[in-house]
Amino acid sequence: xxxxxxxxxxxxxxGLGKRYExxxxxxxxxxxxxxxxxxxxxxxxxxxxxxxxxxxxxxxxAVIGRNGSGKSTLLQxxxxxxxxxxGSFETSARVAALLELGAGFNPEFxxxxxxxxxxxxxxxxxxxxxRRFDEIAAFxxxxxxxNQPIKTYSTGMVVRLAFAVQVxxxxxxxxxxxxxxxxxxxxxxxxxxxxxxxLAKGVSVLLVTHDVETVRSFADRVIWLDHGATxxxxxxxxxxxxxxxxxxxxxxxxxxxxxxxxxxSAELNGAARRLEALGTRQPMHxxxxxxxxxxxxSLDNGSTGGSVFAHGGRLHIEVEFAAREAxxxxxxxxxxxxxxxxxxxxxxxxxxxxxxxxxxLSAGERIRLAFECPNILAPGEYxxxxxxxxxxxxxxxxxxxxxxxxxxxxxxxxxxxxxxxPTVVHRVVTA
Numbered sequence: 001x002x003x004x005x006x007x008x009x010x011x012x013x014x015g016l017g018k019r020y021e022x023x024x025x026x027x028x029x030x031x032x033x034x035x036x037x038x039x040x041x042x043x044x045x046x047x048x049x050x051x052x053x054x055x056x057x058x059x060x061x062a063v064i065g066r067n068g069s070g071k072s073t074l075l076q077x078x079x080x081x082x083x084x085x086x087g088s089f090e091t092s093a094r095v096a097a098l099l100e101l102g103a104g105f106n107p108e109f110x111x112x113x114x115x116x117x118x119x120x121x122x123x124x125x126x127x128x129x130x131r132r133f134d135e136i137a138a139f140x141x142x143x144x145x146x147n148q149p150i151k152t153y154s155t156g157m158v159v160r161l162a163f164a165v166q167v168x169x170x171x172x173x174x175x176x177x178x179x180x181x182x183x184x185x186x187x188x189x190x191x192x193x194x195x196x197x198x199l200a201k202g203v204s205v206l207l208v209t210h211d212v213e214t215v216r217s218f219a220d221r222v223i224w225l226d227h228g229a230t231x232x233x234x235x236x237x238x239x240x241x242x243x244x245x246x247x248x249x250x251x252x253x254x255x256x257x258x259x260x261x262x263x264x265s266a267e268l269n270g271a272a273r274r275l276e277a278l279g280t281r282q283p284m285h286x287x288x289x290x291x292x293x294x295x296x297x298s299l300d301n302g303s304t305g306g307s308v309f310a311h312g313g314r315l316h317i318e319v320e321f322a323a324r325e326a327x328x329x330x331x332x333x334x335x336x337x338x339x340x341x342x343x344x345x346x347x348x349x350x351x352x353x354x355x356x357x358x359x360x361l362s363a364g365e366r367i368r369l370a371f372e373c374p375n376i377l378a379p380g381e382y383x384x385x386x387x388x389x390x391x392x393x394x395x396x397x398x399x400x401x402x403x404x405x406x407x408x409x410x411x412x413x414x415x416x417x418x419x420x421x422p423t424v425v426h427r428v429v430t431a
Contacts, residue, residue: 010204011055011078011173015087017228018048018073047073048228051087055173058202060195062209062219062236064243070228071208075099075177078206093172093204096122098162107151111142111161114150118165132168139190140164160187167194174198177208192218212240216343237343241285241403248287248398275320278405288400291327292361294386296320299406302372309375311412311421317371319386321400323361332358332399334369335387338377339403345385346377346419352391376423378416381409 021042023029028041035041048070055061063071076082078089079097104121105114115136119129137146140160145153153161166174174195195205195218209215215222215236222239224232226246232239275296278284298305302314309315317336333352337345349371351358358367384406388399 008057009054010057010093011089011091013054013078013087013089014052016048016051016074016077016084016089017046017086018070018077018082019085020045020047046228048077048084048225051223051225051230053223053230053233055204055206057204058199059221060199060205060207060219062207062215062222063225064209064212064215064222064240065225065231066247068227069225071225072099072177073228074225075175075206075208079175091173094123095173095175096166096169096171097175097177098159098166099175099177105150105158105162108149110149111140111146111153114161115165118162119169122165122169122171124169136164136168139168139194156187163191167191167198170198170201171203173204173206175206178210212244213343213345215240238285240343244401245285245287248289248401275318278402284402284404286400286402288388288398291325291399292321292323292329292332292388293400294319294388294402294405295322295366297384297386297405299384299408301375307407308409308411311375311377311379311410311416313375315373315375317384318368319371320366320368321388322366323363325363327361329358329360331391333389333391333396334367335389336371337385337387339383339385340419341381344419346382347373349373350387350389352389374423375410376420377410378419378421379410379412381407383407 021032022045023032023042031039032041051070051074053061063074065071073082075097076099077084079095079099081097081099104118106117109117115133116125116129119125124132140146140157140163142153142157142160145157146161150158150161163176176195192214195207199205207214207219219236221234222232222236223230224239224243231246232242275298277296278286278294296319298316298318300306300316301309302316315338319334319336321334333350333356335348335350335352337348339345351369361367383404386400386402386405388401390397390399
C-alpha cells in the first residue's frame with residue numbers, strides 16, 4: 001500500500017476497468033491475430049470503467065446496480081479471478097471471496113475434503129484448520145452430507161459450506177457476490193449476524209446485493225454502478241433512494257407533481273386538517289409511474305402536530321392522493337410505513353392487504369385517507385414512507401413511492417430496549 005494512504009485503508013482501487021473484445025464471427029478472431037493489431041476486427045465492450053474507491057478496515061461497502069452494470073466484474077477483479085484492462089488496486093490483506101456457487105469446490109470431493117482444500121488455498125492448514133473444523137461443520141449445518149461428494153448437494157448446501165469456510169477462517173476482507181440470496185431465511189440471518197461480528201473485529205466486507213433494505217441496514221457506504229461506470233458513491237440511504245428512483249421511474253428523475261406546492265396548499269386551506277404539500281424538499285425522495293400520486297400529508301398525535309411524539313400516545317396520519325389522469329383503480333392500494341434510521345420498516349400498512357378497494361378515479365380527482373395507530377415505537381428518529389401501489393398478482397408496481405415524507409422523533413420517559421413495545425397481557429400462573 002502506498003505510503004500516503006490512510007492507515008485504516010485496507011484496499012485502494014484506482015481507475016479499474018475491464019474491456020472485452022466482441023467478435024461477430026469466429027474468422028474475425030483469427031484475422032485479429034494475423035494482423036497483429038494493425039486492424040481491428042472486434043467491437044469493444046467495457047464491463048467496468050474508471051472505478052476508484054478506498055475500503056477502510058472494519059467497513060461494510062455495498063455495490064448496487066442493475067444486472068450487467070459491472071458489479072460482479074468489479075468483485076472478480078478484487079478477488080484476483082479477473083485481470084483488469086486498466087487501473088490497479090493495492091492490498092496486503094487476506095481476501096476471501098464468495099462469488100459463484102461451487103467456485104473452488106471439486107464436485108467429486110466430499111464436503112470435508114473440499115474444506116481442507118479451500119483452507120489450504122487460503123493459507124490455513126495444520127493445527128489451525130483442525131482446531132476450526134468442528135466450528136465450520138457446525139456453522140454449515142449440513143449433517144451427514146459433509147462426507148458426501150459435493151455433486152450430491154443442493155445449491156443451498158453448497159452456499160452453506162462455502163460461506164462457513166470463508167467467514168470462520170476470519171479473512172481481512174470478505175467479498176460476497178449475491179450468493180446468500182439462495183439460502184433460506186434462517187441461514188441468511190445467521191450469515192448477516194456473522195458478518196456483523198466480523199465487522200466488529202475489524203474485518204472489511206464488500207457485498208453485492210439487489211436487496212436495498214439489506215444495504216441500508218448493513219452497509220456504511222454504497223457504490224452504485226451503471227453500465228460499468230460509477231453513478232454515485234456515498235451514503236446508503238441517499239444512494240439507494242436515487243437508485244430506486246432511476247430503477248422504477250425509467251426516466252431517471254422524480255415524477256412531476258401535478259400542481260406546485262403553493263397551489264396545493266391553497267387548495268387545502270379549507271380542509272378540516274391542515275396538510276403540508278409534498279414538494280421536492282430534502283431529504284425526500286420519490287419515484288414511480290406517477291399516474292396517481294401523494295400530494296399532501298400531515299402527521300400528528302391526534303390533536304397537535306410537530307416533529308416530536310411521545311411513546312404511548314397516538315400517531316395520526318392523513319394523506320391526500322390525486323389522479324393525474326383517468327385511472328382504473330380496482331387493483332390500487334395505498335400504503336404507509338414508519339421506518340427507522342437503519343432503513344427497516346417497523347410499522348407498515350396497506351389498504352389492499354386490509355381488503356379495502358377503491359372505485360375508478362377521474363383525471364384530477366383526489367382521495368384523502370386517514371390512518372391512526374398507537375405509538376409503540378421506541379425512542380429514536382423515524383421517517384414516514386408513503387406508497388401508491390398497483391397490485392398485480394404477487395407483484396406490485398408503484399405509481400408513487402415517497403421516502404422521508406416526514407421525519408419525526410419519538411421520545412419516552414422510560415427506557416425501552418426493543419424497536420417496538422407491544423401491549424402485553426401479564427398473568428401470574430402458579431402450579
